[in-house]
Every structure is written in C-alpha cells, then in structure tokens.
Amino acid sequence: xxxxxxxxxxxxxxxxxxxxxxxxxxxxxxxxxxxxxxxxxxxxxxxxxxxxxxxxxxxxxxxxxxxxxxxxxxxxxxxxxxxxxxxxxxxxxxxxxxxxxxxxxxxxxxxxxx
Numbered sequence: 001x002x003x004x005x006x007x008x009x010x011x012x013x014x015x016x017x018x019x020x021x022x023x024x025x026x027x028x029x030x031x032x033x034x035x036x037x038x039x040x041x042x043x044x045x046x047x048x049x050x051x052x053x054x055x056x057x058x059x060x061x062x063x064x065x066x067x068x069x070x071x072x073x074x075x076x077x078x079x080x081x082x083x084x085x086x087x088x089x090x091x092x093x094x095x096x097x098x099x100x101x102x103x104x105x106x107x108x109x110x111x112x113x114x
Contacts, residue, residue, distance in 0.1 A: 057096035
C-alpha cells in the first residue's frame with residue numbers, strides 16, 4: 001500500500017505521467033533503450049546496477065516520484081522530499097520499488113560546486 005501524502009501530486013505538465021500504465025510503459029522503454037545502448041546509463045537492465053526492476057510492481061507513488069524527481073536539480077527541499085519517499089519505500093516497498101528509488105537518485109543533477 002502506498003501513501004499519497006509521501007509524494008503529493010504536483011501541478012501536471014505535458015511531460016508528466018498521470019496514467020500508471022503509461023508510466024510503467026515509459027520505464028520499460030528506458031530499460032529497452034539501456035539494453036540497446038541508446039542511453040548513457042545502465043540502471044534498469046538485467047546487467048545494470050539496479051537489476052531486477054519489474055515495472056508491474058511500480059505504484060502510483062513511484063509515478064508521482066518520477067514526475068517530481070526525475071532529472072531534477074537538487075536543493076535542500078528536493079533532498080528532504082526525496083528522503084521521505086525513499087524512507088517510505090524502504091519500509092513498505094518490494095525489491096523493484098527499492099531499486100527504482102536508486103534509479104531516481106542517480107538521475108539528480110547537482111549544481112556546480114555542490
């Protein structure tokens with residue numbers, strides 16, 4: 001069970017997901033792109049560092065987290081919000097969700113000098 005209070009919904013933009021199946025499809029596409037070497041990362045594929053993400057196990061909370069955190073510049077507020085999500089998943093999530101948290105964390109952009 002997920003808690004919508006951990007990662008609240010944010011104002012939607014055109015590139016954000018509101019449909020869970022579309023979100024899962026996008027994560028599957030990222031996995032495929034990584035397997036084919038079309039991405040500079042190898043997070044979600046079978047031989048990548050986060051092996052074992054089963055997209056069917058990702059939840060609406062994960063979708064909201066993706067919308068909020070994927071490729072974001074980080075600041076103190078972002079880190080605090082992300083840590084609440086991470087802690088929630090660590091306590092209640094399955095292996096796929098825990099690996100997905102790591103994938104999101106690795107997508108952060110840090111300002112120069114931080």
